[in-house]
Amino acid sequence: MKHPIAIAAALATLAFVTVACSSNQVEEHHAAQVDKEMVIKASNYTFESSEYRVKAGETVRFILDSTGNHGIHIKELGLKLDPNQTSQILTPKEKGSYPFQCSILCGPGHKEMTATLIVE
Ligand SMILES: [Cu+2]
Secondary structure, three states: OOOHHHHHHHHHHHHHHHHHHHHHHHHHHHHOOOOEEEEEEEEOOEEOOOEEEEOOOOOEEEEEEEOOOOOEEEHHHOEEEEOOEOEEEEOOOOOEEEEEEEOOOOOOOHHHOEEEEEEO
């Protein structure tokens, strides 16, 4: 059996490594420079808002907060979110109005699930 002090030292080292790792992760998270977070809430069968606005050239973390099986796909911007991929960082550059529809055939209200992303 090992000496108890050796075991304590090993545990302390392990604890230190664990703390060091988790603080690294936090820093990595901050390192991704994002100007804005845009949460788009979806539920059966509507998007919470009919209009979402971002500024051209702004780096945005788009987050899909969906209750139910819904998605967003705006080809012109390369934005694609669904329950398997709920966030994406993008910098929309072209000003314009980008209407979108739920990208997943989710049920009877699917066709009414529309909204517009405005890049201004
Ligand atoms: Cu849908």
